[in-house]
Amino acid sequence: MTSNTEALRRRSNAVLDGKETPPTDDETSSSSSSESEAPSHIEQSKPRTSSASDNATTESAPENHSLYSTSGSKMIQHVLPWLGLAVWPLMLFLPLLLNHTSKCHYSTLFPRTWYTIHGELWLDKSVEEGGIWEWGSSSDKPLRHPLGLSLGISAVAIGHVFLLAYFRLHQQQVLGNTTPVQRRGVAEYVYLTALKSHLSQPGGFLLLGLYLTITWVFDMLPPSYYSFGGGIQYTRVALCLICQDFAQFVMHRVEHVSHPKVYRISHKPHHKFTNPKLFDAFDGSVPDTAIMILIPLFITAHVVRDCNVWTYMAFGSSYANWLTLIHSETTFPWEPLFRSLGLGTAADHHVHHKFFKYNFGHTFMWFDWIAGTYRNPKDVWGKEFNVGV
Numbered sequence: 556m557t558s559n560t561e562a563l564r565r566r567s568n569a570v571l572d573g574k575e576t577p578p579t580d581d582e583t584s585s586s587s588s589s590e591s592e593a594p595s596h597i598e599q600s601k602p603r604t605s606s607a608s609d610n611a612t613t614e615s616a617p618e619n620h621s622l623y624s625t626s627g628s629k630m631i632q633h634v635l636p637w638l639g640l641a642v643w644p645l646m647l648f649l650p651l652l653l654n655h656t657s658k659c660h661y662s663t664l665f666p667r668t669w670y671t672i673h674g675e676l677w678l679d680k681s682v683e684e685g686g687i688w689e690w691g692s693s694s695d696k697p698l699r700h701p702l703g704l705s706l707g708i709s710a711v712a713i714g715h716v717f718l719l720a721y722f723r724l725h726q727q728q729v730l731g732n733t734t735p736v737q738r739r740g741v742a743e744y745v746y747l748t749a750l751k752s753h754l755s756q757p758g759g760f761l762l763l764g765l766y767l768t769i770t771w772v773f774d775m776l777p778p779s780y781y782s783f784g785g786g787i788q789y790t791r792v793a794l795c796l797i798c799q800d801f802a803q804f805v806m807h808r809v810e811h812v813s814h815p816k817v818y819r820i821s822h823k824p825h826h827k828f829t830n831p832k833l834f835d836a837f838d839g840s841v842p843d844t845a846i847m848i849l850i851p852l853f854i855t856a857h858v859v860r861d862c863n864v865w866t867y868m869a870f871g872s873s874y875a876n877w878l879t880l881i882h883s884e885t886t887f888p889w890e891p892l893f894r895s896l897g898l899g900t901a902a903d904h905h906v907h908h909k910f911f912k913y914n915f916g917h918t919f920m921w922f923d924w925i926a927g928t929y930r931n932p933k934d935v936w937g938k939e940f941n942v943g944v
């Protein structure tokens with residue numbers, strides 16, 4: 556009853572704000588999109604079916620208001636949305652867990668020979684000094700031990716599970732009201748179908764996994780990347796994110812302005828979404844992922860050369876998950892702060908998908924600021940985008 560009342564109250568507010576509103580509660584009823592239809596994530600959260608109840612809602616607002624008169628429930632309403640902030644540290648869950656001095660420390664979980672050479676950590680050892688080769692061989696060349704690789708892929712996967720769990724709560728408005736970025740044309744979708752498609756994109760996690768495996772096992776990364784010495788180096792994580800986004804910005808620009816054939820084969824498939832949703836993040840072509848994500852990843856590893864395995868893990872997880880978040884069809888509570896700092900938000904990236912010529916950066920808008928290609932979502936508030944996104 557309380558959740559119904561809350562949903563009705565939010566609906567009432569949305570109507571009063573002039574926002575587009577959901578007509579149905581049927582999560583799986585439609586896969587089509589229409590300019591006049593409201594986004595399904597709102598539909599899914601509303602246990603209401605008719606416009607008649609809208610009128611009833613507005614009329615009964617004073618009565619509902621009394622349910623929120625206590626300061627406790629008001630405080631909960633204000634605090635709940637901010638619980639979503641936990642998704643950021645949770646992206647680093649595995650490297651933090653395995654470095655924690657507890658039963659879960661990596662040295663108590665794995666045999667020492669999997670992450671050391673002659674009992675020493677690899678931190679300062681070069682290839683020439685030997686010993687960093689620990690695992691089998693391929694013809695005349697030995698291979699890297701796969702422990703770090705497996706943990707790295709697991710770190711991204713676990714971080715992504717937390718993100719998806721949070722997004723489901725956010726989408727269902729369990730943590731508070733949400734605002735669609737764009738006013739029209741939000742695609743409706745069945746959550747599980749979209750999730751399956753998201754996880755099985757050949758140009759997404761599968762290709763990323765292949766890249767990580769090949770570059771790791773065949774020793775294509777700087778030596779320190781194989782070292783378990785030390786914990787997460789946070790400044791290096793930030794440097795990697797900045798370097799990655801700069802390289803991605805350049806490659807993205809190249810894809811847009813080079814020969815039309817290049818654009819058509821590589822990046823155009825991702826631009827079929829003029830109003831993307833979170834699950835469209837990795838929906839592109841294999842060449843697009845190779846040009847815009849894998850080449851920048853390789854460049855970043857060889858520019859920021861002194862990362863250890865935990866830093867590489869933390870960077871990989873925060874990058875992949877942030878890239879996913881900026882494709883969300885709704886905004887998040889931290890985004891006003893991010894916008895002011897030039898950190899990528901969903902609305903910033905929606906500007907790119909909607910208008911093509913702006914916001915080529917993904918996790919940072921700094922390079923667009925410098926290149927003069929930045930367009931603030933505020934410019935289209937009340938037009939293509941909802942006010943406040």
Ligand SMILES: [Zn+2]
Pocket residue numbers: 825831836882904908
């Ligand atoms: Zn995109």
Ligand SMILES: [Zn+2]
Pocket residue numbers: 807811822826907
């Ligand atoms: Zn583009």
